[in-house]
Amino acid sequence: MEMLASSLHTPPSPLPTITPSSETPCKTSVSTRRRAIVSASTAAMASLLQFSNPISPLCSAIALQPQQPELDQEEDRLVHLFQETSPSVVFIEDLELAKIPKGSEEEDAKVQGTGSGFIWDKFGHIVTNYHVVDKLATDQTGLQRCKVFLVDARGTSFYKDGKLVGIDPANDLAVLKVDAEGYELKPVVIGTSRDLRVGQSCFAIGNPFGYENTLTTGVVSGLGREIPSPNGRAIRGAIQTDAAINSGNSGGPLIDSYGHVIGVNTATFTRKGTGISSGVNFAIPIDTVVRMVPYLIVYGTPYSNRF
Template identity: 80%
Template sequence: MASLNTLPSPLPTATSSSSSSESLDNKSLVITKRRAFVSVSTLAMASLLQLSNPIISSAIALQQQQQDQELDQEEDRIVRLFQETSQSVVFIKDLELTKSPRSSSKEDIFVDDDEDAKIEGTGSGFIWDKFGHIVTNYHVIDKLATDQTGLQRCKVSLVDAKGTSFYKEGKLVGIDPAYDLAVLKVDVEGYELKPVVVGTSRDLRVGQSCFAIGNPFGYENTLTTGVVSGLGREIPSPNGRAIRGAIQTDASINAGNSGGPLIDSYGHVIGVNTATFTRRGTGISSGVNFAIPIDTVMRTVPYLIVYGTPYSDRFR
């Protein structure tokens, strides 16, 4: 979305010493040796104390064991968090048919594989409800939204509550370019979906943990971790207006992550991953990433589902 110009960090300048300081260097060398001897002696004494005092040795071992257990518990928690949330995240492919469909009705055509279509982009989204509504970014499906040829398609790969993978064509329900949001709908007959658990963004604090799940560069079900780096940021929307109140995070967000959920430590969605600054000329993320706050999404998505347009456009 934008690029940052990185400047090389200044390196400390090496200074040369004069010949008159050689004696000082020798003294420093002697002092250094003495300090090293004292340090080794101290370590040796501590080891002897541990061996001679089983209480100290047991306390150190117990402390190490507790630290290992805490690390294992933290890892297990993140693993469970991903397993419980990833079923609600979808993989979106933006497709263009290589030839005009024989039928004039879009509903009669669906691309079962990618042989008859060209993949023009990929993105992420998440299951909003059990009726098959999918929330994503507008810029993920903008070609479908502005299609005048009838050749654009949207293929959504998802998983049901039983863990069965399947894919469906995503039908456009509503868009709001001002907030870079869009809603798709897939046919879920015969499947039971697992919607996300919606959280809140108004009580977020800088420093709290957060996690991004998506499909960066086409790699499905990717988890990245980080913290909330900043709040109340302002980023540009696809229509040129400013999106205010964005969440800044250092959890990696790359091409293909757009539209996926940013979640908190409880698995609640707190934002929609949207943008990242990249280092100029590299395309590599700078670690400054942004998500649309879920409170904004909650105000927008219900109107898109019902009316197909945001509230501000209903009476135009």
């Protein structure tokens, strides 16, 4: 390489003086041919060295190519996961009607809060957090309403009034029911929370700050946590995650890599005075939900409250 560079950048030496001697021209010709052969060989070797150099741009591009399909597959998997699960997630609006109506009920309604939920079965039962619908549960005026926005299995968007059929403040759970006649609902796929492991991937789907169909990603960052319930009791066994959960995510599903619901997003620690999630978020384990929801649908209260 140095020889080639030198021959490229050094000015050519003066042509040799031709003497009358018959030997001089022969020696000059042979020497010139040798230099040409050496230069050509060096150039070929340099080209081979450059091609085989592992840090050359060409080789770097070749080395990176096998990784590209893996990245595409991961992205496709997440897109498919969201597309399969999001039709089972609903958007909930907590409404208060005007005491003195001035127009239609919809025009007089004031949005007091938003939340999320998910379709439990094809009969129109919706699971959410109690604190999402607590105003409806404690309403004494008859002015509270709950509107549920859904998507059916064919992708048709619609909304219905949600009727409260069961509450469990101790576990921050509630069940709504909507009239889904004429629509084919797509219930979530229920998973399990008993065999979760810290570090496994998880995903939250909901409506943070009213932005519908939002997907956030993270991992299970802790298990067996205790968080306060709306009635002051402790909810045990909560799942901790760093998947972003903010206002409006409450009641939405926390799912695993297979799209199975492993928890109900319910709470987050916020930085004081900011309202911004600190990254320490919690979900009610799905095993608790599976144990409680059938009683809420049938009896309206948890089993323990009936005795």
